[in-house]
Amino acid sequence: MAPENPDPLVRLEGVRFAYGENEILKGVDLTVRRGQVIAIMGGSGCGKTTLLRLIGGQIMVDAGRVELAGRNLAEISRAELYDMRRRMGMLFQFGALFTDMSVFDNVAFPLREHTDLSPELVRDLVLMKLNAVGLRGAERLMPAELSGGMARRVALARAVALDPMLIMYDEPFAGLDPISLGVIGQLIRRLNDALGATSIMVTHDVHESLEIVDYIYFVSEGRIVAQGTPDQIRESQDPFVHQFVCAEADGPVPFHYPAGSLDEHFFGKELRT
Numbered sequence: 001m002a003p004e005n006p007d008p009l010v011r012l013e014g015v016r017f018a019y020g021e022n023e024i025l026k027g028v029d030l031t032v033r034r035g036q037v038i039a040i041m042g043g044s045g046c047g048k049t050t051l052l053r054l055i056g057g058q059i060m061v062d063a064g065r066v067e068l069a070g071r072n073l074a075e076i077s078r079a080e081l082y083d084m085r086r087r088m089g090m091l092f093q094f095g096a097l098f099t100d101m102s103v104f105d106n107v108a109f110p111l112r113e114h115t116d117l118s119p120e121l122v123r124d125l126v127l128m129k130l131n132a133v134g135l136r137g138a139e140r141l142m143p144a145e146l147s148g149g150m151a152r153r154v155a156l157a158r159a160v161a162l163d164p165m166l167i168m169y170d171e172p173f174a175g176l177d178p179i180s181l182g183v184i185g186q187l188i189r190r191l192n193d194a195l196g197a198t199s200i201m202v203t204h205d206v207h208e209s210l211e212i213v214d215y216i217y218f219v220s221e222g223r224i225v226a227q228g229t230p231d232q233i234r235e236s237q238d239p240f241v242h243q244f245v246c247a248e249a250d251g252p253v254p255f256h257y258p259a260g261s262l263d264e265h266f267f268g269k270e271l272r273t
């Protein structure tokens with residue numbers, strides 16, 4: 001685990017956000033210290049991806065503040081925001097690879113796009129990143145020739161190609177078999193520590209997260225409802241946390257999306273006597 005570092009890289013204070021009339025976040029406070037790997041968990045649609053998009057500066061808060069490296073994202077210039085975003089690696093929703101490019105070109109893509117490095121240097125950096133995810137020999141393969149776990153590792157190599165200060169993962173374990181899941185989890189931790197980065201991941205996989213993260217936040221109904229280190233979470237008596245750790249279908253996190261009664265929905269009021 002990374003050494004304790006009191007300096008926050010990311011700080012959210014009283015963050016509120018709505019899509020139109022639909023208020024998603026109702027006052028979120030959250031801190032990520034430099035060097036940490038943290039997980040954000042919560043039921044489907046509770047606003048986890050929205051939190052990542054706010055931290056990434058893709059959308060702006062309605063109230064409260066999002067600070068990155070001590071700077072309020074709402075107050076910096078467009079150029080500074082662009083610069084900040086270049087220093088973030090993002091792996092969103094399966095980290096889809098460019099299917100018509102080789103593994104090498106996929107990882108080289110951000111380097112070619114955002115730097116003027118010579119082809120030789122790009123080559124060395126790509127091979128280093130592929131080596132870090134255990135796929136140095138696979139650089140000529142096309143995405144269609146990769147297993148799901150390998151493709152995810154290539155996406156990881158691409159996300160860290162520019163040595164980001166902050167890496168954000170949205171569901172990095174989705175769709176993986178148990179072995180690949182463990183490999184990706186360990187890689188997320190190792191890459192974070194080797195790069196001296198800070199990582200935030202949104203995931204439903206509490207057990208894998210408990211193995212690799214420093215801290216976990218649980219989100220529900222627009223607020224942080226529980227938080228703690230893996231040891232605190234394992235010992236927690238909080239019903240919300242318990243539902244997650246024990247994978248119970250129902251509890252404080254409802255199984256059903258809010259809807260009217262089945263009768264109303266299927267038959268319509270007018271058909272009922």
Ligand SMILES: Nc1ncnc2c1ncn2[C@@H]1O[C@H](COP(=O)(O)OP(=O)(O)OP(=O)(O)O)[C@@H](O)[C@H]1O
Nearest residue numbers: 019022024042043044045046047048049050051202
């Ligand atoms: N661009 C958008 N416009 C309007 N509503 C949106 C938009 N993006 C997300 N939402 C709504 O905001 C809510 C939160 O979405 P978000 O994707 O942040 O949730 P989540 O916690 O990541 O969900 P999941 O775990 O299912 O991926 C959902 O109800 C969703 O339907």
